Amino acid sequence: MITIVGGTFAYMHRGHRAMLRAAAESGNEVIVGLTTDRYLREHKAYSGPNYEERKRRIEEFLSTFGIRFTVQPLDTQTGNSETSEQYSAIVVSPETQERAMAINKNRERAGLRPLRIIKVPYILASDLFPISSTRIYMGEIDTEGRRVSPLRVGISTGNALKEQVTKAFFERMAGNVQVFRNTEYSTGSQQPMGEDTVAFARDRAFAALRSLDYGIGIESGCFWSPLTGKVFDVHVCAVVDRYGYITYGMSSGFEVPEPIVERIKRGQTTSQAYFELTGEENIGNSEGIVGRLSRSSVTRASLIEESLRNALIPRMDPEFYGRRRFAT
Numbered sequence: 165m166i167t168i169v170g171g172t173f174a175y176m177h178r179g180h181r182a183m184l185r186a187a188a189e190s191g192n193e194v195i196v197g198l199t200t201d202r203y204l205r206e207h208k209a210y211s212g213p214n215y216e217e218r219k220r221r222i223e224e225f226l227s228t229f230g231i232r233f234t235v236q237p238l239d240t241q242t243g244n245s246e247t248s249e250q251y252s253a254i255v256v257s258p259e260t261q262e263r264a265m266a267i268n269k270n271r272e273r274a275g276l277r278p279l280r281i282i283k284v285p286y287i288l289a290s291d292l293f294p295i296s297s298t299r300i301y302m303g304e305i306d307t308e309g310r311r312v313s314p315l316r317v318g319i320s321t322g323n324a325l326k327e328q329v330t331k332a333f334f335e336r337m338a339g340n341v342q343v344f345r346n347t348e349y350s351t352g353s354q355q356p357m358g359e360d361t362v363a364f365a366r367d368r369a370f371a372a373l374r375s376l377d378y379g380i381g382i383e384s385g386c387f388w389s390p391l392t393g394k395v396f397d398v399h400v401c402a403v404v405d406r407y408g409y410i411t412y413g414m415s416s417g418f419e420v421p422e423p424i425v426e427r428i429k430r431g432q433t434t435s436q437a438y439f440e441l442t443g444e445e446n447i448g449n450s451e452g453i454v455g456r457l458s459r460s461s462v463t464r465a466s467l468i469e470e471s472l473r474n475a476l477i478p479r480m481d482p483e484f485y486g487r488r489r490f491a492t
């Protein structure tokens with residue numbers, strides 16, 4: 165029984181090793197279809213080591229698994245995968261899964277048994293985009309998926325606190341980050357209610373994206389709970405990426421005191437309402453009214469960070485959330 169896996173394997177990165185490992189652990193002998201130098205020249209946007217060197221690196225990696233394997237030249241996308249009776253499984257990534265389904269259709273038409281499809285999930289770089297040879301070649305990441313060039317993040321806000329929290333979070337996550345504050349965006353109403361909060365966060369994110377990698381919009385809004393009859397302050401974060409894919413996250417919510425709710429209904433923001441009631445200005449740019457009301461046990465920064473972190477969760481397991489492609 166033979167498992168096949170194909171590719172160019174120009175830089176032997178963590179995604180490639182995951183594919184080869186899945187093949188090695190399939191229990192079968194492995195055949196690696198390695199694209200020829202001509203294929204690399206004609207089909208890839210980058211140069212890379214020649215066939216012999218790429219083959220050597222694959223052999224070096226696979227020899228650690230103690231399995232039988234061979235590396236063969238491949239100069240088409242499917243090689244002889246649709247005609248060989250010896251093959252019983254194929255290793256794919258989310259990007260190449262559809263190709264395997266087409267191979268199986270053609271195998272069945274030719275009266276051959278379909279290949280068992282062994283799918284490797286996206287192996288993500290520290291910026292939550294998949295590792296790829298193109299990105300390594302462009303100098304964005306290294307073979308382990310660490311950022312080499314700065315990750316470029318835009319955020320639409322006039323509030324330095326949101327920018328600081330966003331910068332600190334992405335630096336912890338991706339290392340090398342540049343944050344660009346965008347102040348040209350429509351604020352809609354000063355104090356959004358309910359679903360407007362989500363719409364304004366989304367609009368801010370798209371306004372911040374421009375030609376960057378991520379655009380961020382964070383908006384705190386008031387959500388009325390019919391069951392309790394109370395109004396909750398919740399931070400909503402929208403994150404849009406360079407492929408136009410948008411995800412959302414929300415912070416935990418806390419009950420807004422009645423005197424502030426009344427003023428918000430008259431069109432004030434929570435900060436303006438708090439100023440009228442206490443004489444303290446711009447509370448939203450520091451620990452927030454939540455900081456005061458909670459005697460500093462909860463700060464606005466923590467709610468902002470929580471909404472951003474929650475908005476990134478769907479990007480940490482893209483396939484589970486139904487994301488198939490990263491291509492534009």
Ligand SMILES: O=P(O)(O)OP(=O)(O)OP(=O)(O)OC[C@H]1O[C@@H](n2cnc3c(O)ncnc32)[C@H](O)[C@@H]1O
Binds near residue numbers: 295
């Ligand atoms: O798409 P480009 O930038 O050309 O480069 P690549 O890294 O995908 O390079 P290959 O075409 O050699 O990939 C070989 C196989 O590995 C898969 N693969 C590449 N990067 C992956 C990643 O980050 N996670 C999972 N699989 C990946 C890819 O889909 C192919 O099935």
Ligand SMILES: [Mg+2]
Binds near residue numbers: 259296297
């Ligand atoms: Mg690829």
